[in-house]
Amino acid sequence: MTRLARVIAGLFPHGVGTAAVTIGAAPQPWPDELRAVENAVPHRRLEFAAGRAAARAAMRAAGLAEAAIPMDDDRAPIWPSGMIGSITHAENVALAAVASLDMVASLGLDAEPDAPLPDDVLSEICDGEECAWIAGQAQPLRWARLIFVAKEAAFKCQYPASKTIFGFDGMRIGVDVERGALTAVFRRAIPPFSEAEVLHGRFARSAGLVVAGFVRQHD
Structure with a gap:
């Protein structure tokens, strides 16, 4: 997982935080996030938790404070003020990239x-x-x-x-x-x-x- 995280980091400029988290190994989402998956099937709950955990790890890697990431009506993440990011899931892993809005206008990550x-x-x-x-x-x-x-x-x-x-x-x-x-x-x-x-x-x-x-x- 560490090697994959380094590979993801190489896709972005210095200062963009990235992370990879195994699906099923993440803590529960934060309270402000739980509404997004309250009616979801168990695998989707695990996937969502890993994505949010990866995003917070990416925040830390970018030198940003951890924060909740609720889901908007269009299912896109609602990033904290001053931040922008992207989350994706593939196989058994969730990946995320996060940066300060002072640095970039937006990011896109997929796998x-x-x-x-x-x-x-x-x-x-x-x-x-x-x-x-x-x-x-x-x-x-x-x-x-x-x-x-x-x-x-x-x-x-x-x-x-x-x-x-x-x-x-x-x-x-x-x-x-x-x-x-x-x-x-x-x-x-x-x-x-x-x-x-x-x-x-x-x-x-x-x-x-x-x-x-x-x-x-x-x-």
């Missing part, structure tokens, strides 16, 4: 098992340009999984600003394999983002997961 994406959903995830790039790679469906994870992370990164839900066709992902770098280009205007605006991120593979992190800097 999935490092396994081939089912080919019957490929056309739902990728446009022609992305599919052509995937087809040229060794283990193409494994790289398709990265495109999926990158789009999820980029969506989380843009959401605090746009509060807009859109499909996989809203962004096009570019991958620099050698540098472990990602770009997410808006294919249409989604205010406050303009068409062709770019978010920048990174990816890595560790502990059987493929992970992607995006950062939106202040204008």
Whole structure:
């Protein structure tokens, strides 16, 4: 778990706190958070607790005070004043990244098992340009999984600003394999983002997961 946490830290600039917590090994959520999962199934409760625990560990890693993270009506985390972050779950682990709003405008983090994406959903995830790039790679469906994870992370990164839900066709992902770098280009205007605006991120593979992190800097 320590190695995975270091890998996640490498996706973000210095000063962004990151953490990984095993699902099932976290304490109960804080009282202000419990309403979000009061009717949830047991696994969802464990997943939620691990996510909140990871977020608080990430706060500490960023030099920030721990605080409650309730869930908004749109199911997004309500970050404490002066903070921004992102939480994700995959397999048996919850991951989080948190930073001061003085440092970055928003963060996006996502993870999935490092396994081939089912080919019957490929056309739902990728446009022609992305599919052509995937087809040229060794283990193409494994790289398709990265495109999926990158789009999820980029969506989380843009959401605090746009509060807009859109499909996989809203962004096009570019991958620099050698540098472990990602770009997410808006294919249409989604205010406050303009068409062709770019978010920048990174990816890595560790502990059987493929992970992607995006950062939106202040204008």
